[in-house]
Amino acid sequence: MTNRIKTNSIDNTNTINNNSKEKIDLSIVIPIYNERESVDRLYKELDKSLLKLGIDYEVIFIDDGSVDGTYNKLLEIHKKNSSYKIIRFRRNFGQTAAISAGFNYSKGDAIITLDADLQNDPQDIPVMLNKLNEGYDIVSGWRKNRKDKAITRRFPSVIANKIISKLTGVYLHDYGCTLKAYKREVVKNIELYGEMHRYIPAVASWMGVKVAEIPVTHHSRKFGKSKYGISRTIRVILDIITIKFLLSYSQRPIQIFGLVGLFSGTVGFIITAYLIIMRIFFNQGLADRPLFILSIFMIFIGIQLITMGLLAEITMRIYHEAQEKPTYVIKDIIS
Ligand code: UDP
Ligand code: MG
Numbered sequence: 653m654t655n656r657i658k659t660n661s662i663d664n665t666n667t668i669n670n671n672s673k674e675k676i677d678l679s680i681v682i683p684i685y686n687e688r689e690s691v692d693r694l695y696k697e698l699d700k701s702l703l704k705l706g707i708d709y710e711v712i713f714i715d716d717g718s719v720d721g722t723y724n725k726l727l728e729i730h731k732k733n734s735s736y737k738i739i740r741f742r743r744n745f746g747q748t749a750a751i752s753a754g755f756n757y758s759k760g761d762a763i764i765t766l767d768a769d770l771q772n773d774p775q776d777i778p779v780m781l782n783k784l785n786e787g788y789d790i791v792s793g794w795r796k797n798r799k800d801k802a803i804t805r806r807f808p809s810v811i812a813n814k815i816i817s818k819l820t821g822v823y824l825h826d827y828g829c830t831l832k833a834y835k836r837e838v839v840k841n842i843e844l845y846g847e848m849h850r851y852i853p854a855v856a857s858w859m860g861v862k863v864a865e866i867p868v869t870h871h872s873r874k875f876g877k878s879k880y881g882i883s884r885t886i887r888v889i890l891d892i893i894t895i896k897f898l899l900s901y902s903q904r905p906i907q908i909f910g911l912v913g914l915f916s917g918t919v920g921f922i923i924t925a926y927l928i929i930m931r932i933f934f935n936q937g938l939a940d941r942p943l944f945i946l947s948i949f950m951i952f953i954g955i956q957l958i959t960m961g962l963l964a965e966i967t968m969r970i971y972h973e974a975q976e977k978p979t980y981v982i983k984d985i986i987s
Contacts, residue, residue, distance in 0.1 A: 688720045710735050824863070
């Protein structure tokens with residue numbers, strides 16, 4: 653087995669922690685999946701842009717189960733320059749998982765994520781960094797002049813960005829842009845699931861972050877093809893629901909389940925009462941009345957939802973208490 657990259661520890665939960673305590677200024681995290689043709693140029697462009705900065709940096713490639721020889725290309729780079737590190741996944745786990753692994757392994761005070769396909773431009777890195785140094789916690793790239801297909805990619809994206817901005821109160825034009833810069837505290841305080849990497853600014857808003865958005869260069873894909881199509885829109889919608897729920901109700905799930913449940917149950921109860929009165933005092937039959945079935949349904953759904961809310965309350969407590977996860981994030985303590 654080739655195991656050239658020393659991961660300092662892989663704990664039993666399978667997260668990678670780069671335990672060597674020395675901190676550096678900047679980590680660049682790049683998920684990469686079957687992008688063989690792009691690797692050499694990416695390296696050249698990164699090198700050019702990073703050397704100019706004159707700071708300590710590392711570049712972490714997360715090879716997300718590539719089968720086209722990307723890994724060998726990456727190894728060549730690592731041999732030339734050990735600031736370029738590789739995490740190799742056993743199979744394709746997806747871009748979010750790749751970014752998450754990169755975050756866990758990174759040592760930088762600032763962390764910048766970037767696509768490997770040369771659609772993002774490494775020349776934007778210094779600009780992002782400057783903005784971060786102005787005191788922002790997250791700087792998000794905005795592909796103002798986006799070079800992707802209009803109908804399947806750009807149009808759904810405009811709508812999704814509007815909705816997610818409205819729902820979360822973090823107004824961005826382009827959640828989907830991978831080119832983003834983060835302060836270390838932000839990255840260390842959130843966990844990524846599903847397709848969530850694009851929503852980090854929204855997810856992180858619960859801990860009170862200052863977010864800036866700056867226009868970045870976007871190129872059309874020169875090599876290989878996009879790993880996503882229109883089908884992602886559906887996943888994006890489901891993620892939006894999850895994020896809204898997590899942001900607004902994850903600490904008090906009964907408030908949402910209970911509310912809907914109470915409403916449904918109460919309406920069901922009122923209808924039933926009405927039907928009983930009609931039956932007893934006005935001698936109307938119940939058997940052929942759809943309203944009767946509806947009322948029973950509503951009462952059942954009400955009970956179900958309230959019970960679900962209570963279960964969610966228990967789950968939430970277990971989540972926080974078992975892992976000793978606080979329900980707050982501290983900025984400073986003066987004592
Ligand atoms: N990617 C990945 N794992 C995946 C899909 C994509 O690591 O399962 C990487 C891919 O190599 C690229 C980045 O994520 O560096 C963005 O992917 P892509 O360019 O296909 O997305 P698009 O730019 O079309 O949104
Ligand atoms: Mg791309």
